[in-house]
Amino acid sequence: MSQINRAAVSIQSNIAEGCSRNSEIEFKRFLEIxxxxxxxxxxxLIIIQELGLINPEExxxxxxxIAKEGKMINGLIKTIKNS
Incomplete structure (x- = not known):
């Protein structure tokens, strides 16, 4: 679970750090991270599910x-690529 927590915090942290950069190229790199x-x-989460440690419906x-957040991040990446 601590691995999941670190990765989850890393998502928002990288977006925030990328926003603070002075170039769109760097922002894009942090979005990719x-x-x-x-x-x-x-x-x-898939591994946890496959191991039977959680009900898949949960x-x-x-x-x-996750899919929604991925679409939002990809949208930002595409916007930067097209600018």
Missing amino acids: AMGSLFEVETQ LNSIFEL
Whole structure:
């Protein structure tokens, strides 16, 4: 669980740090790192589910939130690429 917590905190931390940078290229890089952390959280939850440590139905709403957050981050990345 501590691995999931660290990765989850890393998502927001990287977005915030990227916002503070002076270039869009660096902001994009931090957004990509945030996406990596988001995938890490998702992977850890899949592992927990596969090990039978949690009811899969309990994770459905979390997986929906992960997908939504991923779309938002990807939207920011695309906006930066197109500017």
